[in-house]
Amino acid sequence: MSSTQRALAPEISTWPDDDPRLIGSTCGACGATTFPVQQRCPRCSAADMSQTLLPRRGTLVAWTTQGFPPGAPYKGPTGKDFVPFGVGLVQLGEGADAVVRVEGRLTENDPAKLQFGERLELTMIPFTTDEDGTEVVTFAFQPIDDKEAQA
Structure with missing residues (x-):
């Protein structure tokens, strides 16, 4: 992690780990x-x-494009600086290890380039810049390269 970066919500992930994971919770009573x-x-x-640390990879269940700045407490770019972004529902884990569905940003904002069941992986992306010049990053899901997915 550079000293000029910080996480938007540091409590929800293990970033700045090299392979960050989202942090969830598991019920000891019902699982x-x-x-x-x-x-x-x-x-x-x-x-x-x-x-519990959640799986880094999962599959795309649903998606859309956020074409306008969200309402409060959104602190990202607005006006001419706003860029539409993809939002998806991702089933983390696979098969019997599919543990939870997470809604999050997608690195792809063109819905025509996404498909149901597409494999995705957690990443961190720039979100905005603080007044002091610190880059604020947030989690997102990116498509897994086909060659990498088969490895």
Whole structure:
């Protein structure tokens, strides 16, 4: 991590690790997994939640393009500086290891270039720049190169 970068929400990921992962929670009573971390299980209401690192890879379930700046508490670019961005629902993990669906930015903003079931991987991307010049990064999901996916 450069001293000129910071995470938008440092508590939700292991960034600046080389291979950052999102931090979720798993219920000790029923096994449900959540993102972000929750104190009580949304499935069974137990207060037996423990932090867990979520899989870095998953599959695209649904997507759209955010064509205008979101409402508050959005702190990113607006006006002429706003660039439409892809938003997707990603099923993290595969098969029996599919643990949770996470909504997040996509590195691709053209919905025609995305497809149901496409494999994606977590990455960190620039979001905005603070008043002091510090680059603020956030998590996003990027398509996995076909050659890399088969490795």
